[in-house]
Amino acid sequence: MVRAAPAISCRGLVKRYKDVVAVAGLDLEVRSGECFGLLGPNGAGKTTTVEMWEGLLAPDEGTVEVLGMSWAERDHELRERIGVQLQETQLAEKLSVTEVVTLFRSFYRRGHEVDEVLELVQLGEKRKSWVGKLSGGQRQRLAVACALVADPDILFLDEPTTGLDPQSRRQLWDVVAGFRAKGGTIVLTTHYMDEAERLCDRVAVVDHGKVISLGSPKDLIASLGAQHVIEFALGEGIAPPPDEALLALPGIREVRTVAGRTSLTVEEVHSSLPALLAELERRGLGMSELLTHHATLEDLFLHLTGRHLRDG
């Protein structure tokens, strides 16, 4: 099988801000036509990485190639072929949806019709509304429309659903999935593991500017060696049983306690759970909370770093 040239590749990427190392030597490849996720807590270096890929930041060390070209040599040509949504952009409040997208369309030699893109992101009915009157979800879709209007080869989305309600998130996911289905390449940063699992073909888990795990969401979760997670909390100030005692119970592969919540990675819930309950009973400990779920990228992150994604 002949593998297509990568959409993006970077080698030894380093970026420092004064005394903070934001990106500490990154080697990654984004394949053409895939949805690639950078997953990590706030401050992990996701945005810095993506902005170097977008040619907005110059790396201190290392190289970036996008579509086989380097930013230093082919800046303008590359800009014609990527669509970008940035995390903090606030579009002009007093322009209408159509006016904003028309403005962005005018920068590109080729691309979609404005109305076409607005239909794509389901903003057709809002085309005459001022940006200031849009909801958070609508604004994010407008930002994505500004990125899509170039009909780009690569779409960069930096935390596109942060702060959105579930319905708005799903609407945005549909837009991303639609672009992916037509063969577009997507780079997505997120600190939502469900978003990464749902959208991404491959995920790089990033922490402190380094990749700590890379693969498809399924493979990464499988690498935990167990499919399920039991989480429990005892009453306030009560210590859980020691890890050795819990690991001695049947089917328990890993124990992590963070901020009073203990999470157990287990092979089968139905054999481990009764044993856990019996053990707590024997020690006279009462539970204040208990839940079980399929293992997720969140659990992987906890496994790798001992911290939760959302804690940052």
Next chain:
Amino acid sequence: MLGERSPLWQLTLARLRETVREPEAVFWVVGFPILLALALGIAFRNRPPERSKVAIQAGVGADSLAGRLAGARELAVEVLDSATAAARLRAGRVALVVAPGEPVTYRYDSTRSDSRLARLVADDAVQRAWGRRDVRPVREVKVAERGARYIDFLLPGLLGMNLMGTGMWVVGFGVVNLRVKKLLKRLLASPMRRSHFLLSFGLARLVTVVFEATLIVAFGALAFGVPVRGPLPVLAAVVLLGMATFAGLGLLVGARPRTIEGVSGLMNVVMLPMWVLSGTFFSAANFPAAMQPFIKALPLTALNDALRAVMLDGSGLAALALPAAVMAAWTVVSFGVALRIFRWR
């Protein structure tokens, strides 16, 4: 070049739409200078000359002195006891105290121009009352000419100040606002040309300046009869040069700041000296001679001088060489430096 798909046109349109849709911006661009001209025009309208207040110190001969001075129309005379008269002189409520006697005594502050005037008029009346005659016939012609009143002086200054204020705010505040909102960064992630981006500010400003200048000049002409004696195309050229100067300064001020507070502070540092020194509300000639070269080099002084020369003196292009050169120099230097130090991301 300016089709629907032209980025320069779209950027300019966006700038214009944002300005027009911001009621505050419209007010500051056109409403404020007109209100100010109206208020100041009324406050400083030409009135008949005021009469000088003269106190006659009570005592022997005071009433007869008062009777003789009452004949002088320029004087308002009253007889006061010496303590009251002295107190009022100190407080500036009378300009001159005349004490009867031999000789007649004038008590006044010789540094106050109203006191000096009162002394001249009172002395003239006293001397005439005791028999002095004019020896040389004279003739008087009184003028109240359009173009020599305060409002005539003020209006070109307001136009100049407005061109400075709106130019600097629209451009300087505009670019910093885009930087703060990270919209500048987003635009740079697209293939937009930086030259188009910068040019769009100038083009949008060109459109607003036409309204701004026309409105202020027309208001002055209609409400107060402020003349435009020079050729209109020359006035237009001066306005455009002023616009370019302050668009350049605005760009320079907005070239680096990352916050609105930062650019506001810089803006005041740049504009405040010009409000005071550049002869908007009173002639810059009032400042000491040593400061004049500095004052003449300020862009607003140059613009105000040029506007007054065209509107009031009817000067053509030739007479405007110096202020035009000053403005052109500011334009070139500030654009040049701004482009060099501009913070794009």
